[in-house]
Amino acid sequence: MKKKHVLPYIAMILSVFMLLAGCTADSPAAESARQDGQKPTALKEELVLAVGKMDGGQFDPKKGWGMTQIRLTHSSLLMIDSDLNFIGDLAKSYKISEDSLTWTFPLRDDVKFSNGEKVTAEDVKFTYEMLKQDGIKFDLSFVKSIDVVDGNTVAIRLNEPRSTFVSQLTEIGIVPKAHYDDNYSKNPIGSGPYKVAQYNDGQQVILEYNPYWYGHKPQFKKLTFLLLAEDASLAAAKAGEADIVYVPPTFADQKVQGMTLRTYESIDSRGIMLPTLPSGGKGMTNGKEVNTGNDVTSDLAIRKALAIGLDRQKLLDVALNGHGQKAFCLCDNMPWFNEKTVVKDGDLQAAKKLLADGGWADTNKDGIVEKNGRKAEFDMYFSSSDQLRSDLSLAVADQAAQFGIKINTIGATWDEIYMKGKTAAVAWGGGRHHPHQLYSMNSSQRMNKGIDNMAGYQNPKVDEYLNKALTASTQEEANKYWKLAQWDGETGFSGIGDAPIVWLLRVDHLYLANEKLDLGKQPVHTHGHEWALFGNVTEWTWKN
Secondary structure, three states, X not given: OOOOOOHHHHHHHHHHHOOOOOOOOOOHHHHHHHHXXXXXXXXXXXXXXXXXXXXXXXXXXXXXXXXXXXOOOOOOOEEEOOOOOEEEOOEOOOEEOOOOOEEEEEEOOOOEOOOOOEOOHHHHHHHHHHHHHHOOOOOOOOEEEEEEEOOOEEEEXXXXXXXXXXXXXXHOOOOOOOOOOOOHHHOOOOOOXXXXXXXXXXXXXXXXXXXXXXXXXXXXXXXXXXXXXXXXXXXXXXXXXXXXXXXXXXXXXXXXXXXXXXEEOEOOEEEEEOOXXXXXXXXXXXXXXXXXXXXXXXXXXXXXXXXXXXXXXXXXXXXXXXXXXEOOOOOOOOOOOOHHHOOOOOOHHHHHHHHHHOOOEOOOOOOOOEEOOEEOEEEEEEEOOOXXXXXHHHHHHHHHHHHOOEEEEEXXXXXXXXXXXXXXXXXXXXXXXXXXXXXXXXOHHHOOOOOOOOOOOOOHHHHHHHHHHHOOOOHHHHHHHHHHHXXXXXXXXXXXXXXXXXXXXXXXXXXXXXXXXXXXXXXXXXXXXXXXXXXXXXXXXXXO
């Protein structure tokens, strides 16, 4: 596959930088000062970053801000450290009652919002009640009540145990009760290490140090995020105008003077979401009515043939240049992964037999199998701004054609994809430090909620396992049911079962970063390269 040329984007890069003011210690102006004998700045305090279109959610947890580990602008009750332990953030600690129904959080007394006002238990109560009532981005329907007790302590009582609740406690950013309204995104107020100083829609986000930040003081007091596409980001790096850029695997061999490639293992999985319902239905996506169903992908033989027939190693080599690992579920190698779902893939003969046994045959010898007069042909959407998904989609289509399935790949915006995604395949992704997405992507109870269960998948036995996993009192008990939901020997949502999503690869997160920049100890990254890097940003340092 041909790589895109980056030179045409230089002009656009330069126009973006007209927005930026001042220079850093390592800018051309600073270098000129050194040559003139002036004393250079001893400590670099600003970074310019181009890691993608990372302004989704617009700083508002109600719109999804925080769901992919962004901690720059908001505090949450708990956080995850580099060893994936759940530890206190806004909460000093937490206690769970013996019946697992009451979670108690004594709050720190030294936390202030970026406007100088104290963060209180009332702000926590307000945030959780607001998100529970909304119910779109965060499912808090299991929460019975949120109460303020003993002054600055929050008690959250549940209707039933919820094993994944601890993960939501790390993702919900606390907002100020006194200042939150429908216009919050225009003037976000949080208690994270940075505050939003400037936001130019589609161009840049500038974050400045929050002087009221209660945690470890970061070296970098200003972060400028350039909202550039991947090839334009690489052009910024080559022009010497960015300290960190995300690079898709197809660009990973690019050499940029003064920068080194940083590679981080992730649980960021990519696959194909396939509608499991026949065509002609109606559903909801993000609160809007959409058409549902596809008469080809709703046939189990099609989905299982893709799960077994696609050669993951070849996809890894072609689409990722080897920068990743095979994936058979959303949670490979995590404690809740069922290793029995790992099967021999790239088996063309087995895929052809599955199709033949399902009534699919190439009667007219055109290379595409048919059934009841319908060809095994369907559309597959991918984000047109995502080079990795584009490359993966094309590679999948090439391979699927070898066993008689024709896939028409279509690049589109995410807004378009969400409207079409319940009638066509989608290059899908996910992967967190917790198993909740196994529920949200596969439970029939999450159909028509946000973008959950886009496949329209329904399996009563899987629902039973998922509900038992959610309501388990211990993680060990929950893991047993997460594994059974994937495959219990007879049914499950994995590729050897119903395959509503055929998972294919786990991608390494790749960044070009200035050779002087130390990014500290990084945990295994989650889905979303835009934010996975920044959980420990207050620990980053510049080595002169």
